[in-house]
Amino acid sequence: MTKMRLLVIGNGMAGLKFIEEISALGGDAFEITVAGEEPDIAYNRVLLSPLLAGEISVQDVRMKPLEWYSARGIRLITGDAVAALDTAARTAALASGRTVAFDICVFATGSNPIRLPLPGADLPGVEVFRTTQDIARLVAAAQRGEDAVVIGGGLLGIEAAYGLKRAGARVTLVHVMDRLMERQLDREGAGILRAALEAKGITVVLSADTACIAGNAMAEKLLLKDGTEIPAHLVVMAVGVRPRIDLAAASGITCKRGIAVDDRMETSVQNVFAIGECAEHRGAVYGLVEPAYEHARIAANVIAGRTASYEGSVLATNLKVSGLPVFSTGDFEGAGCEIIAWRDAVSSSYRKFAIRDGKLAGAVLVGDTTDALWYRDLIRSGQSIAPFRQFLAFGRAYAEAA
16 A cells, blocks of 8 residues: 655644654554754743753753654654745755755744844844754853843743743843733743742842844844843843744735644645644634644644644643742633632732632633643633632642631
8 A cells, every 4th residue: 555645744743743743643554754943853832941940951852863763764854944846746955955855744833032123133142032053052142141031021032031940140130011921921930930030039020121242243232222231141032932934924824923733733735734833723823832743733633634623722821930920810810790800918829719600711820830721621611610619729639628
């Protein structure tokens, strides 16, 4: 029996998850090629902060050894990006000049870090926080004990600031908004997080609008629009990412913010799929691991000939931010909702629940994220919390006992 030629473009977390899923469903039916731009094999981007901090090694972030690919007959190409895709001829041209033929293609190209168009952004010493290669440069700068400024108070920026501090730099974190992680935390939770960062020796400056990066031969300081000057021989931009759609768009595949896909994760071109951060489904682009893994599972089932449909994801953030457990899901701001809130100032623990029409609509947990997934599932199921409402803040065991 002739095997179907399956090309996966991108060897990140989403691409690897797809390979795992398709292999479990009958990988013998496919001749799989994986082409990745980065020279390293698939690694866990979630662990880049502890890698920067020196808490783990590069080996610890790699997700599978080379032997895992070869044992499954998977052709792995690293350090050689797909430069052009001909969806009619079903061929991919690599940057090296090699050509890969395919019957089915899966885009798992992820995202590019956003570089702010600031004066001085091209100076040496201005970096981003995205790859293991970025980490190598940041570690070298941090170990010299340089003044570092991280622009961006979302998850990426906070993790970069924490890693740089642990690596030896003097760190200032600047954020244009009036609270950290405003997309994942309410004001109270964000305040606890700020206090935890400052306790680690990181200076936090909020409502900080950057004007430019100044320096002669390299970055020397960051200037804010209010006139504040912050010493900075290292500036890390960690202000978000944009889906990588350039290759798909150039190939004639319909793209919006991301590569447009249907409920089967299929693009506008038959037998060409997109998963993870590069994919846009029903107008939503997800930048989290869990939706990417759901995409991979759906696409693998569809390609393997099974019935599967993606209905979108209920977003949940469940992380340890700079050593502090943080979780949020649903409509945690809770406009028009009943609010249950609990805080223990001694342990820096905080819990907030938004209730709408007798059901849990959103939740924020800081410091103690026990039962986080149970709260997420309550939102997804639409279950009434009336029987255990008074015990909701104390977790699943109390609620079920009630």
